[in-house]
Amino acid sequence: MANPIWLKQPTAMAALPPAPARLVLGLVALLLAFCLTAVTAPEPPKAYGDAAHHAEDRADILLYQRIVQGLGEGEDYYPLVAESLRTGNYPLKPFVTFRLPSLATVQAAFPPAGSFLLMIGLAGAVLRVWWLWLGSATNGRRSQLIGAALLVCGVAVLAKPEMVPFHEPWAALLVALSLGCRTEERWGVAVVTGLAAMLIRETAALYVAVMAGMALIERRPREILGWGAALTVFALAVAAHAAAVSDVVRTDDPASPGWAGMLGFGFTVNVLRGTTSLAHLPTGPALLLTGLALFGWAAAPGALARRVLATILAYGTLLALFCRADTFYWGLMIAPAFLVGLVFVPDGLKDLIAAARLRPRTA
Template identity: 35%
Template sequence: MIALRTHSSQLPPWAGWLAVGLAGLLMALLLVVALGRPPPVASGPEGAAAAGDLVSYQRIVERLRAGADYYVAAHEVLVADGFGVTSVFNWRLPGWASLMAALPDGWLQGGLAALAVGGLLLVYRMLRDDGPLVAGLASLAVGLSLAGIAVPESAAFSEVAAGTLILVSVAAYGNGWRWAGLAAGLAALFLRELAAPYVVVALAMAVGRRQWREAAGWGIGLAAFAVYFGWHWWRVIGTIVAGDPGYVEGWIQFGGLDFVLATAGFNGLLSLAPEWVTALLMPMALLGLWAWPKGGRALWTVLAFVALFLVVGKPFNAYWGALYTPVLMLGLGWAPAAIVAGIAGARETRGR
């Protein structure tokens, strides 16, 4: 492990221990948030709202299978279930629900599981030259994050599908398959507009590296998505009628670390662990992504989502974390090397 050259190997000795110190500070802050929460109440309004999202989405799919138009079905269900519908951002894009309705039961979940396995294989291939410990730890962590797909209800969350595609995109880039990475990233965006932070990161990296053909590909994809979202907006506006319910509060909530911790906890099998476990793992994973010499894409992706969720998102939207937690878990493979490098840097600094 000590022989591994981390990102801090190219920086002054103090950079490693400073990064470890900042990770420790973040860990302390997240632990304060986690341990300061009141005990969860199963029947609380946040849990009811999150469960309501899933149940309502399944009811929309049932209507689609019966031949209903997506926007008519969504309007009926959302209004009947007490959701606000006057903002287009309260309406999901129709793609994932249409796929669920078109395929027999279990097929979409099976396809999603196959995609997750493919992503996991790409992760191992990307990291195998970094040594068995790094590749093994990262693959195990990512595998635990993706294992939630085994739960049938998970297939209803377009965030799970989009997050899996984002992981596949990051891993494809890590293996040198840029066009496959671009295709997977755009597919994630067309499934869930909340995948936009990853697309922005990928476009910025392409421009920064002067990879103009790739940047053009992202630009064309974004233009196509703008047309698609414009059509979606037009359909929503045409479906809303006078007297439809809306929300007094918008999506700008400034939930801060409290909401970020909640999203980081929506993380496959790790969702079953106490919240303090997430408070420990998230800073370690971020530290590992920073230490990983080729981890820039993954790190900036996670930071982009974290920055967004510091501001945007209601308490019951914790499942949005599925968009970035598989990529976040990549960092656990490099976390031990980062800690070792930080300790070594601190000793070298003290010895001067």
């Protein structure tokens, strides 16, 4: 077996028998072709969080700032949010149109600059734990730096001043931190961090469910209980939240149009491209790199890689089936670590081609 290129051990592709390896090779080619078809799929709005370019973003920022300001002045959260939503012509039904009070409560305790510094600190923690993991997975400083640079390309999209009012960037960074913290021996911090992500943005519950499912598949009963406990606490918090929302919503308040977008695989690819630094590249290469990053995570060895892949697939399915074009920010949950998958592509392709017995013949 040839030596790895950037990794310390062979990828998952190396263990494939020839026939399955050829099948996977064909599926990879098909994946890249399907990614290119995303040019005809719906695209998410550009420059999410850029108030200078989008009036809708500006309205959202003002909404969240008004809520934080009101909490700082001693107002009650739920009446404050209800009135703010009505003033901004936002839907108030169902109860999930109200964000949980966690983030606003924390931000009300800090000046605006303090909230941004808190976000930078969280991003720094993400970079730190993933830097250590990359050091254990790659075979040299160069490949570790490449992986870290790819991580920065995901994190940098989130850790910006204009993103501070939004809930998804905070939850996404916490999800990335939770993934990076989790090891076979120590998973408690990952559970607590995952719970924090859920209490900021409910869509992070899908990540925690994935982690519980992986623990179940791997027959890790104590870890199953940990993730299950986090989901239980979250469910109780959501139940209390729903009850509080019902007290301030009126029968004539508008309702959300729902979440049955059915926008398909191409939209998911466009979201993955648009919520990372790939958005700055030409469309064709960016779409191919999106597909290669997904393949990279499928090829990457180790427990963390399996969990990242499962999380990407879970959110990708959510985006394809239920996301509307204007709720594309659900995809931010997987943005921080997604491009790191590219660091596994050279070894993954090498191992896959070798397993398929498609190596060039020597003279």
